[in-house]
Amino acid sequence: AVNSETGAVFLEPVQGEAGVYVPDGDYLKTARDICDDQGALLILDEVQTGFGRTGRWFAKEHSGVVPDVICLAKAIAGGLPMGAMLARGSSSEAFRKGDHGSTFAGGPLICAAALATIDVIREEKLVERSEDLGRYLKSEIEKLKAQEVRGLGLMVGLDLNCDCKSLVEKALQKGVLINNTGEHTLRLIPPLVVTKEEIDRVVEVIGELL
């Protein structure tokens, strides 16, 4: 679909809301090459995947691909409302200071929260924790009778042969908050400070309900 008329290609390095789809081998690298050939920007949406979620600071690191622009939000300020856009090269010159403003953009309180969040992620080694505990979560989930388990770090999706909406409601009654992104798909994105014991409890509850 990309040709010389294309301005930019937007991709999530791991699709979140769609049900945690991790791209195959060199999908992102191929996207990068196609964009370069056609003179299009490659823009990665790391709103869900950024800040350690996939066991790297940014999911793009799994592929080695360098995008022109990265969109960020969610974890950037530890849950306080903030979004950001990072750009490099010629795309970083497209916006100049004062071109783009909004009432609360760049507010000092939120920016302080973001800096504190980054310090905590670094000091508490939450990126490494995401990789380690994510591997554990995925291996425990794989013991359940799921049709497919996908994921990177603490971002795991599983397809089940049952009504996932009702499973989510029943899990909530047992104090476990999960999310179904489709009729037959669950998405698990626990906080990066989740403990092994909490993961065991989640897996136990899903197992019981199945």
Ligand SMILES: Cc1ncc(COP(=O)(O)O)c(C=O)c1O
């Ligand atoms: C991958 C992804 N991109 C973008 C958005 C939208 O972000 P915002 O609400 O900051 O516009 C979301 C929201 O869930 C998302 O998951």
